Amino acid sequence: xxxVTQTPRHLVMGMTNKKSLKCEQHLGHNAMYWYKQSAKxxxxxMFVYSLEERVENNSVPSRFSPECPxxxxxxLHLHTLQPEDxxxxxxxxxxxxxxxxxxxxGSWLTVV
Amino acid sequence: LAKTTQPISMDSxxxxxxxxxxxxxxxxxxxxxxxxxxxxxxxxRFIIQGYKTKVTNEVASxxxxxxxxxxxxxxxxxSLSDTAVYYCLVGDSNYQLxxxxxxxxxxxx
Numbered sequence: 238x239x240x241v242t243q244t245p246r247h248l249v250m251g252m253t254n255k256k257s258l259k260c261e262q263h264l265g266h267n268a269m270y271w272y273k274q275s276a277k278x279x280x281x282x283m284f285v286y287s288l289e290e291r292v293e294n295n296s297v298p299s300r301f302s303p304e305c306p307x308x309x310x311x312x313l314h315l316h317t318l319q320p321e322d323x324x325x326x327x328x329x330x331x332x333x334x335x336x337x338x339x340x341x342x343g344s345w346l347t348v349v
Numbered sequence: 350l351a352k353t354t355q356p357i358s359m360d361s362x363x364x365x366x367x368x369x370x371x372x373x374x375x376x377x378x379x380x381x382x383x384x385x386x387x388x389x390x391x392x393x394r395f396i397i398q399g400y401k402t403k404v405t406n407e408v409a410s411x412x413x414x415x416x417x418x419x420x421x422x423x424x425x426x427x428s429l430s431d432t433a434v435y436y437c438l439v440g441d442s443n444y445q446l447x448x449x450x451x452x453x454x455x456x457x458x
Contacts, residue, residue, distance in 0.1 A: 239394070241392075279447075279450060280393070280436075280448035281448075285444055325390070327392045328392075331443060334442065334443070334444055335443060336443060337383075337395050337398065337443055338444060339395065340392030340393050340394070342390075342391050342392050343390070343391065343392050
């Protein structure tokens, strides 16, 4: 138990579907993140939120849309994805941007 | 590109001490050194962080020489459950760390 809970743990979706990944942190942190980890590629930072404001968007395609309704919850809305988007999507949180980052267990996404 | 270089893989045996060395020749004055552990199908888990000399916690020790161009993660008396990928990261901001491929550590009985 890491204090960062992601659902669903596994998701299979077609290229025309719309789905969402959910993340909830129980650590009282103020910053939340989405990362992508593809097979044989390093971990990549996608989005950063601090105090519910997006502070970074690392050139992520618009088919990925984040939402941070409050400091404890983070969503990643997915639509018209491509097979190459299949990966492990990791949510993380930290007390503040400069503090240690704690990861959830990830959501395995397969796009068919 | 990651700012660190570490071995792609290592093997060891249960009960041994394992040392994983990481090179970071271009480390900046404000950079910290951070290590994470990742098991298959799970998110990375923070192990230890340091700036200089030696840091120890209940899980591991981190040795950093005076020039800070390298660091060594030391895992005492490893068990099979320590089989994982270990990442060495360098940076002055935790969320802007650039991740590399890590070191795949395999512990044998």
